[in-house]
Amino acid sequence: MAEQMTGAEMVVQALIDQNVQHIFGYPGGAALPIYDAIFQQDSVQHILVRHEQGATHMAEGYARSTGKPGVVLVTSGPGATNAVTGLTDALMDSIPLVCITAQVPTTLIGSDGFQECDTVGITRSCTKHNYLVKRVEDLPRVLHEAFHIATSGRPGPVVIDIPKDVQFALGEYTRPEADGFRHSSYKPQTQGDLEAIKVAVEMMLRAERPVIYSGGGVINSGPEASKHLRELAELTGFPVTSTLMGLGAFPASDPQWLGMLGMHGTYEANLAMHDCDLMINIGARFDDRITGRIDAFSPDSTKVHVDIDPAQINKNVRVDLPIVGDCGLVLEEMVRLYRSITNEPRTEAIADWWKQIEGWREVKSLNYTPSETTIKPQYAIARLYEMTKDRDVYITTEVGQHQMWAAQHFHFDKPNRWMTSGGLGTMGYGLPAAVGVQVAHPDALVIDIAGEASVQMTMQEMSTAVQYRLPIKIFILNNERMGMVRQWQDLLHGGRYAHSYSESLPDFVKLAEAYGGKGIRCDNPAELDAAIQEMLDYPGPVLFDVLVEKDENCLPMIPSGKPHNEIILPDTANIGSIIDEKGRQLV
Amino acid sequence: MNAHLLPTGSAYFITKETDAPERHTLSVLVDNEPGLLARVVGLFSARGFNIESLTVSETEHDKGLSRITVVVVATPKVLVQIKLQLERLVPVHKVHDLTAEGASLERELALIKVGGSGEHRAETLRLADAFRANIVDATTESFVFEVTGKPSKIDSFISLMVPLGLIEVVRTGVAAISRGPEGM
Ligand SMILES: Cc1cc2nc3c(=O)[nH]c(=O)nc-3n(C[C@H](O)[C@H](O)[C@H](O)COP(=O)(O)OP(=O)(O)OC[C@H]3O[C@@H](n4cnc5c(N)ncnc54)[C@H](O)[C@@H]3O)c2cc1C
Ligand SMILES: Cc1ncc(C[n+]2csc(CCOP(=O)(O)OP(=O)(O)O)c2C)c(N)n1
Numbered sequence: 158m159a160e161q162m163t164g165a166e167m168v169v170q171a172l173i174d175q176n177v178q179h180i181f182g183y184p185g186g187a188a189l190p191i192y193d194a195i196f197q198q199d200s201v202q203h204i205l206v207r208h209e210q211g212a213t214h215m216a217e218g219y220a221r222s223t224g225k226p227g228v229v230l231v232t233s234g235p236g237a238t239n240a241v242t243g244l245t246d247a248l249m250d251s252i253p254l255v256c257i258t259a260q261v262p263t264t265l266i267g268s269d270g271f272q273e274c275d276t277v278g279i280t281r282s283c284t285k286h287n288y289l290v291k292r293v294e295d296l297p298r299v300l301h302e303a304f305h306i307a308t309s310g311r312p313g314p315v316v317i318d319i320p321k322d323v324q325f326a327l328g329e330y331t332r333p334e335a336d337g338f339r340h341s342s343y344k345p346q347t348q349g350d351l352e353a354i355k356v357a358v359e360m361m362l363r364a365e366r367p368v369i370y371s372g373g374g375v376i377n378s379g380p381e382a383s384k385h386l387r388e389l390a391e392l393t394g395f396p397v398t399s400t401l402m403g404l405g406a407f408p409a410s411d412p413q414w415l416g417m418l419g420m421h422g423t424y425e426a427n428l429a430m431h432d433c434d435l436m437i438n439i440g441a442r443f444d445d446r447i448t449g450r451i452d453a454f455s456p457d458s459t460k461v462h463v464d465i466d467p468a469q470i471n472k473n474v475r476v477d478l479p480i481v482g483d484c485g486l487v488l489e490e491m492v493r494l495y496r497s498i499t500n501e502p503r504t505e506a507i508a509d510w511w512k513q514i515e516g517w518r519e520v521k522s523l524n525y526t527p528s529e530t531t532i533k534p535q536y537a538i539a540r541l542y543e544m545t546k547d548r549d550v551y552i553t554t555e556v557g558q559h560q561m562w563a564a565q566h567f568h569f570d571k572p573n574r575w576m577t578s579g580g581l582g583t584m585g586y587g588l589p590a591a592v593g594v595q596v597a598h599p600d601a602l603v604i605d606i607a608g609e610a611s612v613q614m615t616m617q618e619m620s621t622a623v624q625y626r627l628p629i630k631i632f633i634l635n636n637e638r639m640g641m642v643r644q645w646q647d648l649l650h651g652g653r654y655a656h657s658y659s660e661s662l663p664d665f666v667k668l669a670e671a672y673g674g675k676g677i678r679c680d681n682p683a684e685l686d687a688a689i690q691e692m693l694d695y696p697g698p699v700l701f702d703v704l705v706e707k708d709e710n711c712l713p714m715i716p717s718g719k720p721h722n723e724i725i726l727p728d729t730a731n732i733g734s735i736i737d738e739k740g741r742q743l744v
Numbered sequence: 745m746n747a748h749l750l751p752t753g754s755a756y757f758i759t760k761e762t763d764a765p766e767r768h769t770l771s772v773l774v775d776n777e778p779g780l781l782a783r784v785v786g787l788f789s790a791r792g793f794n795i796e797s798l799t800v801s802e803t804e805h806d807k808g809l810s811r812i813t814v815v816v817v818a819t820p821k822v823l824v825q826i827k828l829q830l831e832r833l834v835p836v837h838k839v840h841d842l843t844a845e846g847a848s849l850e851r852e853l854a855l856i857k858v859g860g861s862g863e864h865r866a867e868t869l870r871l872a873d874a875f876r877a878n879i880v881d882a883t884t885e886s887f888v889f890e891v892t893g894k895p896s897k898i899d900s901f902i903s904l905m906v907p908l909g910l911i912e913v914v915r916t917g918v919a920a921i922s923r924g925p926e927g928m
Contacts, residue, residue, distance in 0.1 A: 277779060282790045286834040289778070306834060342775060342837040468828035471821070 159329035164293045164319065165190035167330045168257060171300035173200045174333050177228050179219065179596050180204070181212035185232025187272060188259035190324035204596060204625060207617035209236050211589040213243020214615065217252045218590030219597045221576045222551055224379055226253040226307050227593065233259045234272030237318075238279065242583060244314045245283040249580025250402060251377050253312035255303050256284075262322040263291050276318045285313030291320065293328035301333040302340065310345025311466040312377055345465060349482030349490060357437070357461045357478055358494045364435035364503070366510045367395045370418065370447075373402030373579070374440015374464060374484050376572050382406070382485030383572045386439065388492045394502030396514055398426035400441050402579045405569035415514070416523070419447040420715050421561040424522035424724055425514055427713075430455050431721040432513070438462045440484040443473040444580075453720030463487045522713045523565050524727050532682050534559060534634045534705040538566040538606065541632060544689050550574065550602045553590040555611030556582045558640035558711040563606040585614025588631060592618055595627040602630070602693070609635040609702075610659050616668070622698040623673040630692050631700045633665060636707045644710050648732050669700035680704035763819040767796065768843040769850060769920045770827065773928055775835040776802045776810040783833055784812060793818060793826050797852075797895075799917040809837070811928075813920045838928055847923040853916045854898045855880070856889045860909035868908045875901045886911065 162170065168191050172180065181204045184192045195203050206212040209231045216227025227247075231240050237258040247254045258280075261270040277289045286306050288299045296319070303315040361367060369390060375382045383406045390397050390413050397407045398415040407414055416423035418430055430436065430447075436458045441447070443462075448454040451474065460476040462469070463484050470479040480487055525535045538559075552567055553576040554560040560577055569575050576594060578586035587605040595603040605612075612633055622629050642657040666676030675695050679688035685703070692699045712727045725732060774780055781800055788795050796815040803811040816826060823841065830839045842848035856877070858868055861884065872879065872889050875897065881888035891901050895918055902913055922928075 278782065281779070281783060281786050340775065340834050343834045466832070468825065468832050470828075472825060 159331055161327055162330050163190065163194070163324065164296050164326050164328065165194040165324040167293070167296050167328070168300065168319070168324070169194045169198055169201060170330055171297060171333075172228065173198075175226075175301070175304045177201055177226075180228040180230050181206055181215040181219070181593065182230030183209050183212060183232065183236060185234075185236050185259065185272065187233035187261055187321045188230065188236070190321065191230065191257070191259065191319075203230070204592075204621065206589070207620050208615065209239035210242050210585065211592070211615050211618040211621065213240050213247065213254065213256065214583075214586050214589035215593030215596070215618070215621075216254050216256075217243065217247050217250070217586070218553055218576050218593030220252050220254060220593075221376070221590075222573050222594040223597045224573065226255055226304060229254060229256040231256070231258050232272070233261055233276070234274045237274055237276040241279060241283060242581075244280055244316065246578055246581040246583045246586065247314040248283050248285065250578065251312050251373060252314065253307040254314035255307050256314060256316045258316055258318045259324070260289065260318045260320040263320045264322065266320065276316065280316045283314070284316050285311075287316035287318070289318045289320075290323055293323050293326035296323065296328065297331045298339060302338045304333075305338065306343060310343075310347075346467070346481050347465065347483040347486060349463065349480045349487035351490065353478060353480045354487060354490045355494060357480065358491055358498070360435055360459060360461065360478070361393055361395070361437070361491075361495065362498065362503070364395075365506055366433045367393070367435040367437065367503075367507065368415075368429045368433040369395050369397045369437045369439065370399070370430065370441055371397060371403045371406055371439045372400040372441025375399075375403050375406040378440065378483055378485035380572055382440075382483075382488060385485060385488035385492055387411075389488055389495070392492060392495050392500070392502060394504050394507060395437075396429055396511070398422070398429065400444065400447060400579070401564055401577060403441065404564060404575045405572045408570040409568035410570055417564050419444075420449075421565065421711055421713065423565075424520045424713055424726065425517035427715065427721040427724055428517045429514055433458045436460045438464075438476070439488065440464060442469045445473070448474060449715050450720050455721075520726065522724070522726055525709070526727075528706065529682060531706045532680065532685055532703060534562050534636065534709055535566050536682065537632075537634060537685065537703050537705060538562050540685055541604070541606075541689060542567045544686065544693065545602060545604070548602045549598070549600070550604065551576070551591075551594045551598060553577065553587040553594060553603070553605045555587040555605070555607045556584045556641075557608040557611055558636075558644065558709070559606055559608045559634040561641075561711045562634070567606070584608075584611035586611075588612055588615050588629075589618045589621075591629040591631070592622050592625075592627055595622070595629050596625070599627075603628075604630045604632050607631055607633045608640065609633050609637065609662055609665075610639045613663070619669070619672040619674060619698060619700065626697065628695070628697050628699075631698070632692070633700065633702050634705050635662070635665070635702050636705050636709070637662065638707055640709070641711065643708070644732070647710070648716065652733060665700050665702035669698075672698075674698035674700060676700050676702065678702040678704065763821065765817045765819050766823065766843075767815065767817050768823055768841055769848065769918060770814050770816065770830070771840045771842055771920060771922075771928060772812040772814065772830055773837040773839075774810050774812060774833075775837070776808050777835055780810070780835055781812075783835070784814075784830070787829055787833065788826075791825070791829060793822065797917040799919055813918055815918050840922070840928055842920050842922055845922065848920055849923060850894055850918050850920045851892055852895050852898055852918050853890065853892045854902070855914045856891060856902060856905060857886060857911040857913070858889065858905050858909050859886045859911050861885055864908050868905070871901070871904050871908075877901065
């Protein structure tokens with residue numbers, strides 16, 4: 158039976174019917190009817206943010222740590238434009254979001270009305286899909302369809318723009334199951350082609366230098382995909398590496414784990430990619446941080462690519478065997494077919510390959526020079542890891558060197574524990590993302606590994622953490638530099654540090670206290686453990702200002718325009734001489 | 745093999761395209777809904793694809809379907825991306841590369857205004873007749889012709905009219921369909 162209700166009530170009812178427990182939002186004139194409907198119920202809890210960008214990153218953290226869609230509610234005009242960064246971030250990193258934006262009444266659309274902006278126009282290129290709902294009759298269908306589109310296939314953000322008069326209008330609400338979707342054109346392919354999977358398994362059974370290159374798609378697919386990835390690795394004995402986005406899908410504690418690959422990946426992961434004869438890409442998109450020079454990228458390998466999005470196939474790198482489908486299902490089939498032929502891993506056949514990999518491992522590319530006087534950023538992360546590894550811990554990051562060090566020195570054994578902005582590289586992502594993760598996992602330990610520049614971009618969400626008693630820990634590796642920018646200026650611009658230092662920093666301890674949280678500072682390696690313990694013991698939000706070595710470079714690094722086997726290792730003292738003058742002048 | 749690579753000193757790896765661009769006509773079946781055209785055009789501009797010609801019109805009213813014909817010039821690799829990226833849009837049902845998939849027909853309509861008096865007029869009319877152009881407006885100093893046909897035919901007619909007093913041209917863009925009994 159259809160029920161009569163207002164558009165605003167439909168929004169709330171649809172959230173309930175879609176099992177949404179939390180939404181992140183900020184009110185304003187055009188959104189007030191929806192806020193009124195939220196006020197009159199208890200099923201959906203609204204988290205009031207301090208800036209709409211914060212709401213979008215919270216929803217991303219919530220989504221990435223749970224596998225459920227994150228939901229955002231903002232008002233028209235500035236509310237919607239403030240959400241654009243987070244929507245773009247979610248599009249780049251395949252995060253399922255449903256973002257409801259309020260709009261001026263339909264009669265005022267196009268009149269430059271108060272707080273009007275062309276939300277669907279602005280967000281068309283930064284969403285998977287978007288809607289302007291002009292009639293209340295369409296609203297229930299659009300709401301349910303938005304959840305379906307955001308979460309199925311390759312996940313992504315969906316915007317629903319709802320004019321205020323549509324929020325007030327009365328109409329018939331229909332439940333999700335009753336509703337046929339308008340877009341019969343939307344049919345993501347999830348089942349991989351069985352013949353192609355068979356060929357892939359045959360390739361695995363012939364490979365002598367194989368490598369599994371897994372990506373964020375394994376996380377997107379869900380915990381089953383991680384399980385099957387582990388099974389496949391165990392069954393075959395193949396080495397596994399992963400992109401930044403896929404960390405945790407395969408356990409870092411497993412001997413078959415090579416570490417992250419790419420620009421700041423390990424020596425062994427990158428050389429294995431370069432020299433392999435069979436590359437099995439599972440849910441990764443051959444990003445330019447991975448491939449380096451395309452023509453020098455893994456020149457002698459046969460490449461298998463499993464991806465749910467057909468447009469990723471042959472986009473950057475030509476592959477020999479594409480398999481379009483959900484990687485969880487494809488991995489399951491691979492395991493089944495492999496088992497139907499043999500239960501023996503290819504230990505013998507790939508023994509030489511493993512020996513070569515062990516040789517690369519000996520290089521110990523993540524080494525750094527320890528210090529007794531200053532805190533090395535890598536050391537700080539290593540200690541944080543050691544002191545928290547037995548707990549249920551979730552890590553978010555900002556963007557920069559600290560992000561890469563976190564990826565290198567914090568180790569993940571489970572999926573959905575690592576939240577970072579990879580594709581867009583959005584400074585200011587980590588703090589609000591941590592808030593979102595903590596909302597979803599109130600009892601877990603949630604830590605934002607931050608840089609002092611990034612964290613100031615969305616610092617205000619500390620206030621949200623305090624309001625909702627969310628005990629997030631913000632672990633700032635404070636080098637008083639935009640370290641990543643400084644490193645590139647050393648590499649490419651003769652050490653001319655144009656605007657890459659953080660002058661006039663706030664006193665983070667006082668800042669924490671001003672927000673009603675706790676502040677801690679430490680600059681002595683000998684006192685670091687005790688200070689970390691103090692952070693962990695405090696039951697509320699903490700801003701921990703770790704004063705670290707100012708000019709540490711993030712290595713290893715594959716410099717631009719160089720192939721994987723020309724990686725810069727940690728013992729390189731002067732990175733400024735690596736790229737020649739001619740290279741520097743271009744672009 | 746590496747010759748097409750520029751050495752870079754940037755955050756990006758820049759490779760030059762070496763394949764020659766080709767002209768292809770795509771036929772795209774879509775839901776006719778607000779913002780659809782902006783979505784398609786936005787995709788082309790966001791991804792740096794070039795549009796030569798674009799026509800859109802509703803073709804099946806009861807199903808709410810429109811057909812878009814788009815002519816693009818791109819390298820084979822980019823052509824594949826264009827097709828896949830179009831298919832990714834939620835309201836897009838099907839994309840056919842008519843040029844790649846076999847024989848197809850292309851037609852375009854143009855309205856062409858030509859001025860002039862005296863003996864030029866006779867020459868203009870003789871050519872118009874040869875091209876089966878209809879006269880849809882005439883004054884003592886001008887004609888408006890309606891010409892349909894392949895884009896290349898229209899191109900030739902227009903170039904012939906230039907010395908005879910071409911004033912202006914409007915063209916509809918290409919509509920295309922595959923030959924034979926099969927539909928999309
Ligand atoms: C400062 C900085 C430095 C960086 N350095 C590195 C680096 O050294 N190494 C590195 O790896 N990254 C690095 N990155 C991140 C990089 O920019 C990319 O974001 C990342 O490499 C992309 O990861 P991915 O290929 O796993 O794809 P994602 O962006 O996670 O995309 C997922 C892929 O899986 C597919 N997919 C989604 N769902 C499914 C499913 N259910 N089944 C199958 N397929 C699915 C999607 O279509 C997509 O192709 C860096 C980022 C920053 C900001
Ligand atoms: C919103 C945004 N603006 C600019 C950049 C470019 N950028 C990348 S890393 C970086 C410096 C980050 O500094 P900090 O947060 O202190 O981290 P560090 O590199 O020092 O660890 C900048 C400016 C970005 N990624 N995001």
